[in-house]
Amino acid sequence: xxxxxxxxxxxxxxxxxxxxxxxxxxxxxxxxxxxxxxxxxxxxxxxxxxxxxxxxxxxxxxxxxxxxxxxxxxxxxxxxxxxxxxxxxxxxxxxxxxxxxxxxxxxxxxxxxxxxxxxxxxxxxxxxxxxxxxxxxxxxxxxxxxxxxxxxx
Amino acid sequence: xxxxxxxxxxxxxxxxxxxxxxxxxxxxxxxxxxxxxxxxxxxxxxxxxxxxxxxxxxxxxxxxxxxxxxxxxxxxxxxxxxxxxxxxxxxxxxx
Numbered sequence: 012x013x014x015x016x017x018x019x020x021x022x023x024x025x026x027x028x029x030x031x032x033x034x035x036x037x038x039x040x041x042x043x044x045x046x047x048x049x050x051x052x053x054x055x056x057x058x059x060x061x062x063x064x065x066x067x068x069x070x071x072x073x074x075x076x077x078x079x080x081x082x083x084x085x086x087x088x089x090x091x092x093x094x095x096x097x098x099x100x101x102x103x104x105x106x107x108x109x110x111x112x113x114x115x116x117x118x119x120x121x122x123x124x125x126x127x128x129x130x131x132x133x134x135x136x137x138x139x140x141x142x143x144x145x146x147x148x149x150x151x152x153x154x155x156x157x158x159x160x161x162x163x164x
Numbered sequence: 165x166x167x168x169x170x171x172x173x174x175x176x177x178x179x180x181x182x183x184x185x186x187x188x189x190x191x192x193x194x195x196x197x198x199x200x201x202x203x204x205x206x207x208x209x210x211x212x213x214x215x216x217x218x219x220x221x222x223x224x225x226x227x228x229x230x231x232x233x234x235x236x237x238x239x240x241x242x243x244x245x246x247x248x249x250x251x252x253x254x255x256x257x258x259x
């Protein structure tokens with residue numbers, strides 16, 4: 012089931028050991044990859060940032076290592092794809108459920124979605140993966156694209 | 165057979181997140197022997213979709229005082245507290 016996640020996750024858009032100072036910086040970094048790999052239009056990064064400010068995507072997992080799933084409207088996307096970043100130190104994302112609450116996030120899945128059915132599958136599999144504390148822990152410690160593929164594939 | 169209750173699922177865009185949650189809730193309730201009718205919309209459009217709705221389940225902040233039972237939860241994305249939220253949903257749908 013989780014294999015489909017690797018169909019979207021481009022090896023060129025997996026960034027490990029990322030040192031970023033803010034949620035914006037991570038989003039820009041990942042959006043740049045998706046753009047250079049041909050998944051999204053140049054407008055994508057700003058559109059994701061605008062959406063994140065209004066409708067945040069931080070998901071609280073009950074500890075210090077939380078996840079965010081930024082995304083935006085289909086018109087900025089050329090083909091569905093997924094970018095992933097593991098951060099050396101957490102950056103702050105707002106909680107999807109309560110934008111006033113800030114969450115320390117270590118793992119970011121930037122989704123480029125343009126197909127209603129496919130985006131559901133992508134998010135469903137991310138949700139499946141992050142529900143395992145062992146997977147979260149291993150993703151944070153992952154050292155290579157192969158490690159990530161093994162954990163998500 | 166009583167008519168299945170209708171649950172309105174809401175999220176920021178009314179597409180990705182609410183669909184994941186709708187599937188998860190529908191499946192989990194089926195295992196408890198409860199079938200539901202599902203609808204989806206954006207959180208900003210909830211008010212205009214409330215007719216015939218028995219419960220609203222949202223992943224993002226909802227307007228206050230909807231006049232219908234409403235639950236805001238990320239349990240179906242993160243897995244945390246899922247059973248408690250399902251109990252709550254079941255209680256509301258059976259009342």
